[in-house]
Amino acid sequence: MADIVPLHKEEPRGLVLREVSGNVLRLTLNNPPANTLSIAVMEALAGELDAVAKSDDIRVVILAASGALFSAGHDLKELTTHRADDDQGRAFFEKSVRLCADLMLKLNRLPQPVIAEIDGLATAAGLQLVASCDLAICTDSSTFCTPGVNIGLFCSTPMVAVSRAAHPKQAMEMLLTGETIDASTAKDFGLVNRIVPKQYLQQVVNKYAAVIASKSPQALRIGKRAFYGQAEMSITEAYDFATGVMVENMLKSDAKEGIDAVLGKRTPEWKAE
Known part of the structure; x- marks a missing residue:
């Protein structure tokens, strides 16, 4: 198996790791402990997607994450530090949310199919990331939620992807209650395709990728x-x-x-x- 290498050589701990195996590219979020979608992480991932979009060799992309969480969504600490700005953070909030929306559109418009490989919690913009992928395969211990309403912040941008992946009333249930759902419920809602035991996750995802990559x-x-x-x-x-x-x-x-x-x-x- 090919070595996983950092996206940017100047970063000892790459925020997005990449591994190429045949015609399949695996991108791994590497921003522990929660794999939050900070500006740096989103820019790194967007850069990888821009690069692979021009590739004739890569036929399938796998989007995974290191650690116990898939992604906790936007970096709340990063957002909060900008409340002290002269505009109370408006410009930075706009930058962060717009960058996130553009990232989701890149996934949607990427020529290659993208498979989300989820092990752990995917919440808010982290769930938006899952819902924006073409396929999603998770472990039986994975959980999902759009908890913004619990902190006075409705998950409006995650709503766009989630409401297109899940049934409307079930998407609204998640958005209105902010409650966490398990893997089985997420599959019933239409957010994931398959649920597999943790020890078989990568094996199953790799098999899906290989089957798809064998097509025209x-x-x-x-x-x-x-x-x-x-x-x-x-x-x-x-x-x-x-x-x-x-x-x-x-x-x-x-x-x-x-x-x-x-x-x-x-x-x-x-x-x-």
Whole structure:
């Protein structure tokens, strides 16, 4: 297995660790003890996503975290220190929340599928991070919540991703009560795909990544973009849009190769775009 190396050489303890294995990139939040999404962490992760978006070699991204918590969301200590600013923190709050929103959009718009690997608590913007990934696999001891309402701060930006991943009334239940839900409930709500024992988490996630990475890179990129694009349309618009996407996809070299492979009873050989 490849060594995990820091994102930035000037940081002895990289805030985001990266490991490449074949066509799969594993990014690990490394901001203990709570993996809070400080400005530095979000900038580091955004930088990694910008870099991988340009890669033809990476086909799947895994987003994991070190330590006992997946992520506790925004760094409250960092936010609080700026209440002493002349504007009572407004400019810094705007910077932090906007950076977080832009990070979630990068995950959504990344050409490669992203799998969240969760072991522990994912709360507030940490849950927003999970909900913004394409797939989510967690341990049976993982927990999830949007607790902002408990401290007088409704989780409005996490709400955007959570309300698109979970059923509306169940998303609102989390947002209004601030209560923590277990892994089983999170799966019922639609926030995670699979629940596995802790000792098998990485093995299962790696298997999912390998299966997806074995597919046509052209089809993966086209499909992810189309999935989120049609979701914002009416059903009539969605079918018109998807029809055009399907035709363009059929004209791609991988589609020709895939169909020829089926007819020739052989394994397809995909080409990088």
